[in-house]
Amino acid sequence: xxxxxxxxxxxxxxxxxxxxxxxxxxxxxxxxxxxxxxxxxxxxxxxxxxxxxxxxxxxxxxxxxxxxxxxxxxxxxxxxxxxxxxxxxxxxxxxxxxxxxxxxxxxxxxxxxxxxxxxxxxxxxxxxxxxxxxxxxxxxxxxxxxxxxxxxxxxxxxxxxxxxxxxxxxxxxxxxxxxxxxxxxxxxxxxxxxxxxxxxxxxxxxxxxxxxxxxxxxxxxxxxxxxxxxxxxxxxxxxxxxxxxxxxxxxxxxxxxxxxxxxxxxxxxxxxxxxxxxxxxxxxxxxxx
Amino acid sequence: xxxxxxxxxxxxxxxxxxxxxxxxxxxxxxxxxxxxxxxxxxxxxxxxxxxxxxxxxxxxxxxxxxxxxxxxxxxxxxxxxxxxxxxxxxxxxxxxxxxxxxxxxxxxxxxxxxxxxxxxxxxxxxxxxxxxxxxxxxxxxxxxxxxxxxxxxxxxxxxxxxxxxxxxxxxxxxxxxxxxxxxxxxxxxxxxxxxxxxxxxxxxxxxxxxxxxxxxxxxxxxxxxxxxxxxxxxxxxxxxxxxxxxxxxxxxxxxxxxxxxxxxxxxxxxxxxxxxxxxxxxxxxxxxxxxxxxxxxxxxxxxxxxxxxxxxxxxxxxxxxxxxxxxxxxxxxxxxxxxxxxxxxxxxxxxxxxxxxxxxxxxxxxxxxxxxxxxxxxxxxxxxxxxxxxxxxxxxxxxxx
Numbered sequence: 185x186x187x188x189x190x191x192x193x194x195x196x197x198x199x200x201x202x203x204x205x206x207x208x209x210x211x212x213x214x215x216x217x218x219x220x221x222x223x224x225x226x227x228x229x230x231x232x233x234x235x236x237x238x239x240x241x242x243x244x245x246x247x248x249x250x251x252x253x254x255x256x257x258x259x260x261x262x263x264x265x266x267x268x269x270x271x272x273x274x275x276x277x278x279x280x281x282x283x284x285x286x287x288x289x290x291x292x293x294x295x296x297x298x299x300x301x302x303x304x305x306x307x308x309x310x311x312x313x314x315x316x317x318x319x320x321x322x323x324x325x326x327x328x329x330x331x332x333x334x335x336x337x338x339x340x341x342x343x344x345x346x347x348x349x350x351x352x353x354x355x356x357x358x359x360x361x362x363x364x365x366x367x368x369x370x371x372x373x374x375x376x377x378x379x380x381x382x383x384x385x386x387x388x389x390x391x392x393x394x395x396x397x398x399x400x401x402x403x404x405x406x407x408x409x410x411x412x413x414x415x416x417x418x419x420x421x422x423x424x425x426x427x428x429x430x431x432x433x434x435x436x437x438x439x440x441x442x443x444x445x446x447x448x449x450x451x452x453x454x455x456x457x458x459x460x461x462x463x464x465x466x467x468x469x470x471x472x473x
Numbered sequence: 474x475x476x477x478x479x480x481x482x483x484x485x486x487x488x489x490x491x492x493x494x495x496x497x498x499x500x501x502x503x504x505x506x507x508x509x510x511x512x513x514x515x516x517x518x519x520x521x522x523x524x525x526x527x528x529x530x531x532x533x534x535x536x537x538x539x540x541x542x543x544x545x546x547x548x549x550x551x552x553x554x555x556x557x558x559x560x561x562x563x564x565x566x567x568x569x570x571x572x573x574x575x576x577x578x579x580x581x582x583x584x585x586x587x588x589x590x591x592x593x594x595x596x597x598x599x600x601x602x603x604x605x606x607x608x609x610x611x612x613x614x615x616x617x618x619x620x621x622x623x624x625x626x627x628x629x630x631x632x633x634x635x636x637x638x639x640x641x642x643x644x645x646x647x648x649x650x651x652x653x654x655x656x657x658x659x660x661x662x663x664x665x666x667x668x669x670x671x672x673x674x675x676x677x678x679x680x681x682x683x684x685x686x687x688x689x690x691x692x693x694x695x696x697x698x699x700x701x702x703x704x705x706x707x708x709x710x711x712x713x714x715x716x717x718x719x720x721x722x723x724x725x726x727x728x729x730x731x732x733x734x735x736x737x738x739x740x741x742x743x744x745x746x747x748x749x750x751x752x753x754x755x756x757x758x759x760x761x762x763x764x765x766x767x768x769x770x771x772x773x774x775x776x777x778x779x780x781x782x783x784x785x786x787x788x789x790x791x792x793x794x795x796x797x798x799x800x801x802x803x804x805x806x807x808x809x810x811x812x813x814x815x816x817x818x819x820x821x822x823x824x825x826x827x828x829x830x831x832x833x834x835x836x837x838x839x840x841x842x843x844x845x846x847x848x849x850x851x852x853x854x855x856x857x858x859x860x861x862x863x864x865x866x867x868x869x870x871x872x873x874x
Contacts, residue, residue, distance in 0.1 A: 418873030
């Protein structure tokens with residue numbers, strides 16, 4: 185009996201082992217080295233020494249606060265925009281999709297068979313100064329005659345929204361689709377209007393999707409640099425661009441590592457706050473019930 | 474049809490297949506994110522940079538033959554359009570019996586450096602015998618002890634035929650650790666149908682008339698050097714403070730929205746689309762651009778223009794250094810070089826090429842993009858490692874990162 189219990193105790197660990205080893209080797213170890221590099225001083229030529237240079241962090245914040253703020257503004261705006269676009273879409277597919285559901289879902293994912301880079305580059309064609317899009321908007325007076333769409337904050341945010349949209353749609357769809365339709369009927373039976381059923385039944389039940397989708401969209405979009413690189417100018421660079429240029433161009437590894445850490449910490453804090461506000465049970469509890 | 478039209482059709486036929494080596498610069502950014510991750514994962518080494526400053530080891534002994542691993546930029550050597558073979562490499566094989574493994578793996582200097590740094594620091598070339606990088610990176614490679622010194626007694630053609638203009642850069646006055654592959658000019662490329670007149674100077678790019686319609690290069694030395702020249706300063710002997718004045722001018726223009734973007738090869742697309750009217754760009758690209766739109770013109774600025782040179786180097790630990798050295802010498806024969814020039818359309822570093830092409834291909838011999846007047850050409854000063862880092866840092870901040 186005792187042996188069986190011991191084996192039972194080991195089983196969960198055995199199941200966890202591959203994941204834990206993977207995370208240990210490919211996440212924790214690099215994280216440790218990155219922390220170490222972020223506290224070093226020196227240059228490529230002279231080598232780097234660990235001097236506990238915490239001013240790498242303060243300098244990184246003061247030099248690049250502009251790009252930090254911009255990253256969070258862009259990431260936040262893109263997440264909100266993605267939610268506004270994705271919710272009605274996921275709702276329609278889940279409730280009105282009928283037998284077209286799978287086809288519609290496939291249509292959502294289809295553009296993403298193309299690589300990220302190519303998708304972003306093709307936005308340049310859609311938005312450039314001579315494009316029909318810009319022509320049309322000029323004609324109807326939405327932008328000035330010498331105005332432009334490409335290489336503005338708007339184009340960068342639009343690019344991010346587009347690129348991360350499926351990460352919003354899919355979790356939303358998953359949670360909406362799972363809603364027991366009898367709950368909605370019960371709502372109507374109790375003389376709730378359509379709006380009230382949505383507000384008091386559908387929306388709360390779909391919160392796990394909202395929380396998961398917004399996290400999956402927000403986190404990568406804040407660290408994104410491809411959209412700012414190709415759809416923005418030097419006045420739209422995000423923190424990902426800075427980290428990339430510090431690593432590869434300036435070869436200032438300590439600052440780049442410090443920037444990565446600061447970014448990670450800010451995101452972690454924001455996610456914790458968000459989890460508090462939306463409630464972690466929204467993410468997991470509702471499904472467990 | 475007028476003569477001009479014939480000229481254009483000829484040019485088109487000549488250049489249609491040939492994109493420039495900067496072709497993949499954009500895609501390189503995507504790759505860069507990957508290499509950034511590998512950098513991260515491996516930053517634990519105590520000697521992150523190497524830090525050892527030793528005299529480069531000279532190549533000696535060994536036999537020419539075997540396999541030669543040659544790393545170069547895309548579309549930077551002649552290709553036979555029919556057989557898809559590379560005539561220069563075939564000729565080398567025929568003469569020395571050495572097979573060449575030619576890899577077009579270099580799309581961006583910084584990205585390539587990030588990729589090879591750790592191997593090179595440990596004296597491992599990753600199997601490479603020969604790489605081609607831009608002069609400032611050649612200098613850095615030497616400083617870090619990543620490359621080997623040539624045995625010039627084994628390179629008679631290179632000694633005899635090197636073009637004087639590129640024979641003694643300040644980082645390698647005797648050309649002991651680098652030998653030029655090709656050079657190119659940096660100049661103003663503009664849409665003559667949109668600018669309402671001819672441009673002559675880099676200062677024209679700061680004209681408020683073109684606000685939001687000009688682009689500069691993201692390559693520090695090309696952009697800062699050209700702006701220094703426009704301000705009447707000489708980039709050859711510019712110190713950090715002088716260079717910073719140009720960076721400030723660029724930063725202000727970027728913040729004000731005068732400069733629309735800092736680009737690699739990307740400027741070509743913006744010019745063609747009309748997103749920009751004028752750009753600081755590379756001569757090689759303009760050959761292709763003029764095929765696509767004859768209204769696009771290249772001008773070498775009157776105040777002087779920057780040239781960049783990409784050079785061959787033999788990395789430490791190269792398995793077949795002796796053969797690599799022989800390859801360098803091989804392309805310094807004017808006949809072989811003429812064959813490369815006729816295809817890539819950059820400026821050859823070898824004397825006597827023009828004379829050969831005058832007979833074989835007069836159109837190319839007369840092209841000032843390929844055979845420019847070098848009396849007005851400038852290089853960027855080689856800065857100390859600290860100054861280089863500070864300037865690069867300031868420039869990156871000026872361009873937004």
